[in-house]
Every structure is written in C-alpha cells, then in structure tokens.
C-alpha cells in the first residue's frame with residue numbers, strides 16, 4: 001500500500017557561511033536527508049502495520065517502537081529545515097530593527113536579554129536544540145530547550161528561530177568544549193528577515 005504523504009528533502013543554498021564550513025554543511029545536509037528518508041520509511045511501515053484496520057496484537061510492541069522512532073525522525077526533519085531556513089550567506093549579525101527585534105523587546109524587555117537567554121539555552125549540556133517559539137494566542141515569544149528532537153517542543157506554538165547544538169553541527173569546525181564559538185558564528189549567519197517572517201501578527205508582538 002502506498003502512502004499519500006511522502007517527504008522530499010529540501011535544498012538550502014548556504015555555501016560560504018561565516019564560521020560554519022561548507023564541509024560541515026555538506027555533512028549536515030546528508031544527516032538531514034537521512035531524517036527525511038527515515039520519516040518516509042517509518043511512515044510506510046506504520047501504514048503497512050495498520051493495514052487499514054485493527055492492529056494485530058502481536059505487532060503492538062513493534063508498532064509502539066516504530067511510532068516512537070517516527071517522532072524522533074519527523075521532528076529531526078522539521079527542525080533541520082527550520083534551522084537551515086533561518087541562516088543565510090552574508091549575514092549581518094544582530095538585527096538593528098525589524099519585527100523580531102520588536103517582539104524580543106516586548107517579550108523580554110530588550111533584545112539583549114532575549115539573546116542572553118537564547119544563547120545560554122544553547123550552551124546547556126546535553127544533545128538538542130535552542131528554540132524561540134511564539135505563542136499564537138498573544139504574540140509573545142519564549143525560549144526553550146529541545147532534548148534530542150522531540151522533547152520540549154511546545155504544542156501549538158510557532159517555531160521562530162531554531163539553532164542546532166548537536167555536536168555534528170560544529171564538530172568539524174570547533175572542539176566540543178567550544179560550542180559557544182559555534183553559537184557566535186551561528187548568530188552572524190541568521191537570516192533575520194526569514195525569522196521575522198515566521199512571526200504572526202497575533203497580539204501586539206510582531207505587529
């Protein structure tokens with residue numbers, strides 16, 4: 001049985017970033033493509049197991065494990081697309097204006113406080129992501145730690161800025177203990193127009 005929903009890996013024109021090498025990007029794109037492939041694979045296996053009816057009792061344990069892995073792969077796919085999608089060549093560093101800076105000022109008091117919170121989230125020990133989300137009900141933004149890919153995402157909130165801090169994101173360019181240098185490089189490559197474009201007009205922030 002074929003599935004109606006299959007995903008195709010997207011491409012991102014990011015060669016020449018500041019402080020994140022093309023070699024790192026090439027490896028990272030390959031990893032991302034693996035998440036897309038595995039999402040499709042597990043999606044199909046789940047569909048095959050269900051088979052349009054009741055799940056066979058002997059398959060419940062296998063189904064549960066595949067569904068758990070599906071969450072890991074699916075979130076890994078989506079987070080990487082958001083991450084690559086919020087970087088650009090010839091980035092200009094911290095924003096001097098725009099909707100995101102305004103939202104940060106409204107929700108945190110200042111852009112600098114938002115940034116300190118985000119950067120320190122990214123420095124947390126462990127494997128995961130730093131994420132700024134927007135509450136669509138009032139426009140407020142908040143920063144969150146995502147463990148692996150699937151734990152810590154806020155249901156219903158909109159991802160605004162996503163930063164990969166798994167070691168594979170920087171290990172070719174920086175030592176494991178130098179994650180702060182990678183975070184600094186990441187900030188110099190942020191596409192603030194893309195980030196601002198993800199904000200909704202809900203509430204007053206982002207308006």
Ligand SMILES: [Fe+2]
Nearest residue numbers: 164166168169
């Ligand atoms: Fe990654």
